[in-house]
Amino acid sequence: MSVAVMSENPAPTVAIIGLGLIGGSLALALRAAGEAGELLGFDTQPDAIAEGLARDVIDRALASPRDALAQADIVVLCVPTVVAADLLADLTRVAVRSGSSAIITDVASVKGGLEARMLAQHGCVPPRVVLGHPIAGSERSGVGAAREGLFRDHLTILTPDENTEADALADVSRLWRAAGASVVCMAVSTHDRMLAATSHLPHVLAYCLVDTLARSSHSEDVFRFAAGGFRDFTRIASSDPVMWRDVALANRGALLEAIDDFAQHLITLRAAIDAGDGDALLQTFTAAKTARDGFSALQARRDQS
């Protein structure tokens, strides 16, 4: 389908490759918003396809991801981060060969690996490939957990570069706004560094703390007497271990930097505690509280608007 056809018809055919929580929720949101013509779906698991059709998440199943290139205006790769690069490499290779004008986008939590793969394969990120990442999720997973409101009031980050075609960027942006998200654009390296600091590092720290306590000799008591602060602090340690292993490795460089920054500061704090340096502790704790209160205020304004 050509861009011209798309601009006459404001509801593009969208193919969701990977019918999990994210893909299923995007499909539901697009259908609710009337922003997709036909919704096509593919998954390696026949059960996911069956559930997607039964729940009216998608209209029609595709026999393979490659079929999406001929049948959809926008192909959204909603597969796990660890397989996203291979799939993107395959689809862009076929798209170039076949002259497909389909826009390809994705939802992977780490963007550096995908960009590197495109540079190696094509010398650039192809003009109709728009890498993206909706900052939303749940401890639940699978198409059964999908819900149309998952992206509402959340951010989706897109990482276009000077090579990206403007209409491709506009169409992907419109897709996410239709799903209720705000869209912001930034460089791949900024995205990966920022996500390392605010998401990947906290997950590593939460997993690390809970496993440290679970290994301790008094672990039963520890969990028996832990209170609300502990519950909030460690909630993300209930996240999918396979997904987070893959994210940690996919964003290895930025994550190691974030861990090192944190560890350096923890060493300083430990020394202050050891030395009984109350002034240093108070300074750090106060600065952190000020920053965290500012973050709360920012979130409150965002929730209101």
Place this chain on the structure above:
Amino acid sequence: MSVAVMSENPAPTVAIIGLGLIGGSLALALRAAGEAGELLGFDTQPDAIAEGLARDVIDRALASPRDALAQADIVVLCVPTVVAADLLADLTRVAVRSGSSAIITDVASVKGGLEARMLAQHGCVPPRVVLGHPIAGSERSGVGAAREGLFRDHLTILTPDENTEADALADVSRLWRAAGASVVCMAVSTHDRMLAATSHLPHVLAYCLVDTLARSSHSEDVFRFAAGGFRDFTRIASSDPVMWRDVALANRGALLEAIDDFAQHLITLRAAIDAGDGDALLQTFTAAKTARDGFSALQARRDQS
């Protein structure tokens, strides 16, 4: 008042020394439960006394903490951790001299310093002193934030030893159960080690992470794009910096041990990420998720019962 008088009258006179969130909430809970005869209060801040009287948190103000020894059956020290040891030392000295039979208890987050002070001063924790710690709190503080339900479905830890009089322990236990808490007893060292692991360490880590990000060159973006997991993980970094400085220093030994255990494990995890050792990451993340899910299940059972 003698123990004999107390057993005839099931509603003891209770003196709250320190009318903040905890003291005020305890007073409100005891009044609601009909478990206090007269409620006496003292605070170094006249405003807190005035608000306590105006809100009917207390019935009558005391001129000094020492007055509580002659006028109350149970004296509850609800002052900040950093001044609790001095106050306890003073009151127990006066109690011994005057032959007061008042029970003295407290709510400080760290018990080791109080116990050590009692051992230095009296050679033991006096038989009518029952050290305690309600595991409840709020980011808000002050008597204005007090509410009768603060301790409901929470735990209060008491740390009696072989020297503690049974009726003193029973009366303090009854007080907290009347306020809605479950009461458990353990050794002071166990309490301090456990709280270091489940509360003091998480606070240090949350403060450390937020301050690390706030100092980074891209701090504005970081807070702008952080999502729900970050919000939960860092909520406790909004806690009172002065209180947490004091807690960190009061529980220095146990906290340093907890930091070191955690840091050791973080070094191992960092090495696994650096080496691309997905198996090691998956093992740790899975063990943590299992432990955290177990904690959730435990909490759900507790909330139901």
